Amino acid sequence: MDKIFALTKKELHSFFSSPIAYIILIVMLSLFNIFFFLIIDQNREVSLRDVFQLMEFMLVFFIPLLTMRLFSEEKSNGTMEFLLTAPLTLTMIVLGKYFSMLIFFTLLIGLTGTYYLIVEYFGDPDPSSMLTGYLGIWLEGAFFIAVGLLASSWTSNQIIAAMVSYLILFSLYFATSFTQYVSGSAEHFLIQLSTHTHLENFAIGIITPSDVVYYLAGILLCLVLTRLSIDNRLWH
């Protein structure tokens, strides 16, 4: 556990040593705030349901920027050799990197917690639906980070890593758009594949086992594939 913590700390240190962490934090929070006020002003509802839906859409754009460097940078700098020859298991390396971005994302989402206080000041919101909405958006972010980590393990080029992440995340997000071309089980599959479908329930205060399993299974699958990817790297 000590070694995973050391890796997480190192990732966060590197991330905050560059301006990118602050830029992403400021830009994302600014956009969240602008859309929060626009949505609240337009809907006149004491609910964050539409805010969560919009956050989800913005995460599709921002998460690949967070994750693109995780493995790609190590590969291009030659430091992957340092990690892989140290007494670390592949699981430790994957988890150390994953947790670092999860912590950063939790901080980002945590900072939007003020929305609840603002909404409460103006009305009488349902705290449980707010809480489940936040849980949903956190699980979705955790899933997207795992996807970005996987894409980053495939290449030493950060731009390619980001592009591959975009491709996967857009496919997942817009999966329901393709339902008009198919029917039956294929249509059901696309609906279930879409992240949009699963976040909707959380945003209206419903937690279903299938939604939770969707995110957890997605995270686990991506982490296992990342581990396999660095294990079966070209140099083996």
Next chain:
Amino acid sequence: MLIVKHISKNFGSFQALDKVSFEMNKGDIVGLLGKNGAGKTTLMRILTSFITPSSGTVTIDGDDMNKHSLTIRQKIGYLPEKPPLYGDMTVQYYLKFAAEIKGVPKHKRKFQLAKVLQECDLEQVKLKTIATLSKGYKQRVGIAQAIIHEPKLLILDEPTSGLDPMQIQQVLALIKHQQDQRTVLLSTHTLTEIEQVAQRVLMIKSGRIVLDAPLDDLLKGTDPSQSQPLSLEQVFINHHQPQTSENTPQTPETTHQVSHG
């Protein structure tokens, strides 16, 4: 201490190593020689568990690499050809991180950090960002990370490449200093460096060990492979000269092609 038995490595149809076997004892400093593409880096990457061999075994102090990879990596310090450094970290932060992931116990970290900073003469730059350091300092930081966990075997891949003569002498002195504490396998193209620090020479050609002899025996001409005292440079050239059928009978060992690059 280190026993390498019949190690072979294939990359597709290319055979990078062919049944390489040798042993190293505690306190040995062994120079690994060979042309570019001969298989030196592949051999070192196998010894450090970075890549797995196609066949053969590596054991350190009785621990088999295939079964106890983590234990073995704990016993090895490795400096690749390009020092694996994080430019955005300070020297101190990087070495602290190296100590943490290499399993140096918490209560020993401070002591080990101070020790390697002093040993590698990095005290005055410990708070500097690695990206701002000169090549010589970067190389010393690379060596410091390789020895911070007190490994029994130190593997150095061309640790002096690109350094000026003063920096080379400093790095060689540092390597020589390791002899009391650990076994060292040193790869370099500069033969005079081998003559300065090594006691034994391993020469690799087209993935095969073609010479394994004490350095003194080679220089005095007492090694069975030669009839007169020769410089290491001459020994190297002799082993890499193209041999013709007129003066040497061709065997499968002497006809394989030397790869470059």
